[in-house]
Structures are given as structure tokens and as C-alpha cells.
Amino acid sequence: MTEMLRVENLRVEIKEETILDGLNFSLEEGVHVLLGPNGTGKSTLLGTIMGLHKYKVSGKVYFYGEDITDLTPDQRFKKGIFLAYQLPPAVRGVRLKDILKKILNIDPKKDLPVEIYNYLKSLDLDETFLEREINYGFSGGERKKSEILQLLLAKPKLALLDEPDSGVDIDSLKLIGEALRKIAKESNLLIVTHNLKILDYVVPDSVIVLLDGKFVYKDGLEIIHQIEERGYDYVRRLVYAQNLS
Amino acid sequence: MLKTYLKEIRERALKAKDKPAILGPDIDLEPYMRTIEETPIDDLEKLPDEIKENILYSGITPSENDKAGTYFQINHSVVYEKLQEIYKGKLEIMSIQEALEKYEWLENYYSRLIPPDTDKYTAWAEIKPTGGYFIRVFKGQKVEHPVQSCLYIKEGNISQNVHNIIIVEEGAEVFVTTGCLTHLKDQPGIHIGISEFYVKKGGKLYFTMIHNWSEEFHVRPRTAVLVEEGGVFINNYVTLKPVKSIQSYPTVYVRKGAIARLYSIIYGRKDSYIDLGGRLIFEEEDAKGEIVSRIIANDSSKIYSRSEIIGKAKGTKGFLDCRGILLSKSSQIVAVPILDAQHPESELSHEAAIGPINEEEIEYLTTRGFDKDEAMSTITRGFLSLEIPGLPKVAKEQINYAVAQLEKAGL
Ligand SMILES: Nc1ncnc2c1ncn2[C@@H]1O[C@H](COP(=O)(O)OP(=O)(O)OP(=O)(O)O)[C@@H](O)[C@H]1O
Ligand SMILES: [Mg+2]
Numbered sequence: 001m002t003e004m005l006r007v008e009n010l011r012v013e014i015k016e017e018t019i020l021d022g023l024n025f026s027l028e029e030g031v032h033v034l035l036g037p038n039g040t041g042k043s044t045l046l047g048t049i050m051g052l053h054k055y056k057v058s059g060k061v062y063f064y065g066e067d068i069t070d071l072t073p074d075q076r077f078k079k080g081i082f083l084a085y086q087l088p089p090a091v092r093g094v095r096l097k098d099i100l101k102k103i104l105n106i107d108p109k110k111d112l113p114v115e116i117y118n119y120l121k122s123l124d125l126d127e128t129f130l131e132r133e134i135n136y137g138f139s140g141g142e143r144k145k146s147e148i149l150q151l152l153l154a155k156p157k158l159a160l161l162d163e164p165d166s167g168v169d170i171d172s173l174k175l176i177g178e179a180l181r182k183i184a185k186e187s188n189l190l191i192v193t194h195n196l197k198i199l200d201y202v203v204p205d206s207v208i209v210l211l212d213g214k215f216v217y218k219d220g221l222e223i224i225h226q227i228e229e230r231g232y233d234y235v236r237r238l239v240y241a242q243n244l245s
Numbered sequence: 246m247l248k249t250y251l252k253e254i255r256e257r258a259l260k261a262k263d264k265p266a267i268l269g270p271d272i273d274l275e276p277y278m279r280t281i282e283e284t285p286i287d288d289l290e291k292l293p294d295e296i297k298e299n300i301l302y303s304g305i306t307p308s309e310n311d312k313a314g315t316y317f318q319i320n321h322s323v324v325y326e327k328l329q330e331i332y333k334g335k336l337e338i339m340s341i342q343e344a345l346e347k348y349e350w351l352e353n354y355y356s357r358l359i360p361p362d363t364d365k366y367t368a369w370a371e372i373k374p375t376g377g378y379f380i381r382v383f384k385g386q387k388v389e390h391p392v393q394s395c396l397y398i399k400e401g402n403i404s405q406n407v408h409n410i411i412i413v414e415e416g417a418e419v420f421v422t423t424g425c426l427t428h429l430k431d432q433p434g435i436h437i438g439i440s441e442f443y444v445k446k447g448g449k450l451y452f453t454m455i456h457n458w459s460e461e462f463h464v465r466p467r468t469a470v471l472v473e474e475g476g477v478f479i480n481n482y483v484t485l486k487p488v489k490s491i492q493s494y495p496t497v498y499v500r501k502g503a504i505a506r507l508y509s510i511i512y513g514r515k516d517s518y519i520d521l522g523g524r525l526i527f528e529e530e531d532a533k534g535e536i537v538s539r540i541i542a543n544d545s546s547k548i549y550s551r552s553e554i555i556g557k558a559k560g561t562k563g564f565l566d567c568r569g570i571l572l573s574k575s576s577q578i579v580a581v582p583i584l585d586a587q588h589p590e591s592e593l594s595h596e597a598a599i600g601p602i603n604e605e606e607i608e609y610l611t612t613r614g615f616d617k618d619e620a621m622s623t624i625t626r627g628f629l630s631l632e633i634p635g636l637p638k639v640a641k642e643q644i645n646y647a648v649a650q651l652e653k654a655g656l
Contacts (some may be wrong), residue, residue, distance in 0.1 A: 050612055052607065052608055052612075053606075054604065054608070071607065072611060072616075072617070073611040073612045073619075074611045074612075074614055074615060074616045076612075077611075077612060077614045078614065082612070083612050085609070088609060089603070089605045089606050089609050090606075091606045091609060091610065091624060091627070092624075092627060092628060093624065093626070093627020093628050093630050094623055094624060094627040096612070096626075098623065099610070099613050102610075102613055102614050102615055103613055103614060105614070133627075139576075142345065150613065154613075175537075
């Protein structure tokens with residue numbers, strides 16, 4: 001199988017504080033789930049793969065064998081990486097449709113293609129939603145849907161999904177799950193989640209668990225059930241045992 | 246008698262000819278007080294190309310298809326005034342001089358809201374008047390198309406001293422767009438504009454002013470508006486080009502149940518000194534209004550944004566909203582909000598925030614494919630496009646048009 005993503009000796013600091021400390025792992029093509037306790041650095045890891053510049057980064061990130069460590073987020077977007085934020089910020093005066101046009105790389109003065117209405121419908125969104133200032137006054141669920149809508153149009157090679165399912169109601173979860181199922185047909189996914197329900201829609205090829213910003217434990221699906229039953233301490237013990245040997 | 250009244254006004258003005266304004270850099274006006282004549286034209290298309298192109302930035306169009314009428318002044322002369330045939334009998338447009346000759350009753354309006362001895366600028370506008378428009382919309386008439394007026398300066402080292410009066414009679418409605426501008430680059434000049442607007446009972450005045458001055462120009466508008474019972478006054482002010490200095494502090498007197506809303510969009514560039522205020526005085530019950538400003542300071546510009554709401558009566562309600570972005574280290578924005586409640590049932594509030602463009606917002610856009618510069622200009626444009634609920638469509642279009650024009654010119 002082809003190696004899609006590789007992270008080597010990744011260290012990330014925010015404001016003098018080390019958040020990720022020497023991570024090494026690689027992912028093949030497919031669907032991957034990233035688990036880990038709150039505050040362990042999952043969002044930071046996805047942000048680092050996207051190239052957000054609030055982080056001080058050392059180490060290397062390779063995407064399909066290419067060193068992308070020094071690329072800016074827009075360059076990585078063009079390489080086919082898309083980050084669906086856990087908490088996307090509001091940008092006053094910039095409308096959702098302005099962003100969709102950029103994603104599709106069409107002239108801001110031109111109309112969006114008509115397919116957009118099918119996408120809106122698939123997420124149970126109204127067309128007036130396009131006119132809204134991005135994320136401004138959006139409910140939690142609307143923010144998630146807006147991120148998914150953008151992802152649907154971006155059709156990236158790698159979709160980084162930061163808790164696409166948190167704070168969404170049962171009906172919306174279904175719509176988002178269906179969308180992810182569709183996206184997974186063409187894209188590789190790396191999904192952060194705390195709610196394993198989403199995995200009814202996309203079946204992961206591998207599970208990685210991030211612990212204390214230091215260790216990445218990679219395993220098959222079975223580990224999920226162990227975590228559900230015994231919590232993250234179970235994995236922590238496994239990891240520390242592995243590291244001792 | 247109008248004649249004696251005007252004489253008195255002039256005498257009061259003469260006494261104030263050296264009186265500095267409270268705010269803004271002081272200017273020695275006398276060297277600029279010479280008069281030059283222009284010849285009238287019979288068609289706006291006959292304007293020099295340079296002027297025709299330039300006025301577009303201020304929302305003035307040579308083609309008058311979608312306009313109710315036009316007043317066009319260059320330097321000190323009215324070069325063109327016209328009312329579309331279908332609007333005859335609904336409103337009138339003429340120069341202030343003509344109006345003073347025609348209507349004895351102007352005594353009740355002229356210089357009544359703005360005393361001629363307020364400062365040297367009001368004084369010189371009276372001592373050496375060089376034009377200005379008079380627009381009157383007759384009772385109950387609703388004018389669907391905007392009236393456009395243009396105050397243009399094409400000669401350096403002069404002062405354009407205009408006195409404008411708009412009267413919107415009972416129940417009447419009108420949009421007025423004023424473009425004040427020059428194409429001069431290196432030559433200094435002065436624009437003094439006295440504007441007195443009267444919105445009678447139940448009348449509506451939507452007024453847009455777009456300034457496009459230049460780096461050597463000093464601009465001193467003096468504006469006051471009286472909005473009578475149940476009337477509406479909406480003011481949009483846009484200035485996006487560099488200017489030497491602007492200082493203005495319009496005052497709106499809002500009577501019973503009337504509404505006044507002042508919106509301004511200010512982009513400070515180079516070493517512009519911009520001091521803009523807005524004052525709403527809620528004189529009677531249930532008067533309402535808001536003052537909203539969006540300010541961007543770039544280069545070494547310095548911008549004061551003063552806004553003031555005075556609530557003198559029961560049920561009055563006002564809101565101030567001022568937001569600013571600093572784009573350079575040597576720029577400055579000073580927001581001065583004043584809420585002055587003089588009645589226990591007056592409700593006034595404000596919001597003000599100044600800061601850089603939020604890094605996280607820029608970054609978010611870059612993850613969607615915008616490069617950093619595009620992200621910043623997209624956010625800046627969005628900030629200036631002023632999404633205001635209830636802003637009339639025409640006003641919104643005019644603002645967006647001006648912003649878009651400037652962008653084309655490489656803002
Ligand atoms: N901008 C920041 N400033 C300071 N600390 C930060 C910043 N961003 C993240 N952190 C810290 O880094 C650590 C990791 O945060 P991160 O958001 O990556 O965690 P997470 O695994 O995504 O958690 P959750 O499951 O709660 O979303 C946390 O301790 C967090 O407080
Ligand atoms: Mg997170």
C-alpha cells in the first residue's frame with residue numbers, strides 16, 4: 001500500500017509550551033481515526049499537518065513522499081489537504097459563498113454551480129445559508145455542517161476532520177455521517193472523534209491513539225472497544241510497557 | 246426681510262473670520278480666497294474625460310438614466326443643473342444663490358441650524374460664498390431615483406465654499422448622493438461645506454456623501470440636520486482616499502418618534518488626518534438612532550472617530566458601534582464614544598473595538614486556498630462592506646460601488 005502521510009520527530013510548541021513532543025508515525029491510504037483524551041494535542045496535530053502558523057514546529061511532515069514541512073496552509077490546500085476545524089472562527093463580512101467560490105477556484109463575480117444546491121440539501125441547509133457571514137452566529141451544528149459542505153466541494157486527497165460529530169443532533173449526525181461516507185470514496189480521512197457513532201458510517205482502516213502529546217499508538221479496530229471499556233489508561237499502560245521493552 | 250437677515254448673518258460672519266475651530270489643525274484660509282469662473286455645459290457627457298472618469302469613484306454618473314436630477318459644480322460655478330422631466334413638480338434643484346433670490350422664506354432656514362460665527366470655516370462660507378445646492382422635495386412626493394450632486398475642484402490653491410440646503414417636506418421621500426472630489430494630485434486646496442437639512446414631519450431623507458479628495462486637501466464640512474416628528478434621516482459617509490485633513494462633527498436634532506442613523510466608512514492612508522464625529526440629539530419622546538463606524542488606518546494616518554448621543558426625553562434609544570482595524574505601526578485610531586443621558590427613560594449603549602485583523606481569521610481563510618494577502622484584502626473588504634440590517638438597498642449599493650471602484654484603482 002502507498003504511504004500517504006509520514007510524521008518524523010514532530011515537536012510543536014505554543015507560547016513556549018511543548019504540546020507535541022517527538023511524534024513519529026505514518027499512515028497509508030485509507031480512513032484513520034485519531035483518538036485521545038482531551039487536551040492531548042489532537043487538534044494541534046491536525047493543525048500542524050495543515051501548516052497553521054501559530055505553532056512553532058520542528059521535525060518533518062511528508063505527504064505522498066513530499067516534504068511539506070515548510071509549506072503555508074494555502075499551499076497545502078493546493079496540494080490537496082483540507083482541515084475541517086473543530087471550532088472554526090467567525091470572519092465578519094466574508095460570506096460562506098465567498099469561501100466556496102475560492103475553494104472551487106471560480107471568479108468571485110460568477111455564480112456558484114447549481115450542484116451546490118444538492119450539497120446544501122444533503123446537509124439539510126437552506127440556500128440563504130450561503131449568504132451568511134462565515135461562522136458568524138452559526139449554531140454549533142451549523143458550523144460543523146458548513147465545514148463539511150466546504151469539504152464536499154474541496155474534494156481533497158486528505159481530509160483532516162476535527163470532531164465533525166461533536167455537538168450535533170442525531171439527525172444531523174446521520175447527514176454528516178452520510179457525507180463522510182461519500183467523501184471517503186475519493187479521499188483519505190483522518191478523523192478525530194470522541195463519539196464512536198460516526199464510525200457506523202465510515203469504517204476505519206486503522207486507529208491511532210495520541211497520549212500525552214508524546215506517544216502514538218497505532219492499532220486495528222479492536223482497540224476501540226478496549227478503550228470504550230477500560231478508558232485511555234489501558235492504552236497508556238500498553239504504550240509504556242512497549243516503550244520499556 | 247431676507248435681505249436684512251442676510252446682512253446680519255454676514256456681519257456676524259465677519260467677526261468670526263479668524264476664529265479657529267475647536268477640533269482639527271488650524272488653516273490660514275485667506276490665501277485661498279480667490280474666485281474663478283467656469284462656463285456652464287448643457288450635457289454631462291461634455292465634461293472633460295478626466296472628470297468623467299473620476300466622478301464615478303464618488304458614485305456620480307454622467308448618464309442620468311437612473312437619476313432624478315443632477316447638480317454639478319466645478320470650482321466656484323454651477324456648470325450644470327437638471328431635473329428629469331417626470332420629476333418636475335415633485336421636487337426642485339437649483340443653486341443656493343438662485344434660491345435666495347427666489348424665496349423670501351429661506352430666511353427661516355438659511356444659517357438657522359449652523360450659526361455663521363461658529364468658526365472661521367462657517368464664517369468664510371458666508372463672507373465668500375461660492376455655490377452650493379438647494380433641493381426641495383414637495384409635500385408627500387416620493388422620489389424613487391436618487392438626486393446626484395457633485396462638488397468638484399479642478400483648480401489648485403482655491404477654496405470651495407459651498408452652502409447646501411435640503412428641505413424634505415411633510416411625508417416626502419428622497420435619496421441624495423453627493424460626491425465631493427478633485428483629480429488634483431500635488432496642489433493644495435480647501436473645501437468648506439455648510440449643509441443644513443430639514444426633514445419635515447414624516448419625511449425621509451437618505452443621504453450619501455462620498456469624499457475623494459487628495460493628499461494636499463483640507464476639508465471642513467459643517468453639517469446639521471433637523472428631523473421632525475416621525476421623520477427619518479439616514480446618512481452614509483465614505484472616505485477612502487488620502488487627504489491632508491478632514492474635520493467634521495455633524496449634528497442631528499431628532500424630534501418626536503423620529504429616527505436618525507449615521508454610518509461611516511473611513512479608510513485612512515498616507516499621512517491623512519481625519520477627525521470625524523457624529524452627534525445625535527434626541528430632543529423629544531421616542532426619538533431613536535444609531536451611529537455606526539468602520540475604520541481602517543493604514544500608513545501613517547491618524548483617525549479620530551467621535552460619536553455622541555444625547556438623550557433628553559422619555560423612550561429615546563440610541564446605540565453607538567465603532568470598529569477599527571490598524572494596518573500599520575505608524576497609524577492611529579482614537580475612538581471617542583460619548584453617551585449623555587438626560588432623562589431616566591433614555592436608553593443609550595455603545596460598543597467599540599479596535600485591533601489588528603485577527604490572525605486566526607486570516608489563517609482560516611488560508612486553509613481554504615486564499616494566500617495571505619488575499620485573505621487580508623478579503624477581510625478588509627468585508628469589513629468595509631458594512632452588513633447593516635435595514636440599510637436601504639440604494640445606500641448599500643452606493644457604498645459597495647464606491648468600495649469596488651477604489652479596489653479597481655488599487656486600494
Ligand atoms: N493557542 C494556544 N495557547 C495556549 N495553549 C494552547 C493553545 N492551543 C492549544 N493549547 C494547549 O495545547 C494542548 C493541546 O490542545 P489541543 O487543542 O490540541 O487538544 P485536543 O487533543 O484537540 O483536545 P480536545 O479533545 O479537548 O479537543 C492543550 O493543553 C491546550 O490547552
Ligand atoms: Mg481538539
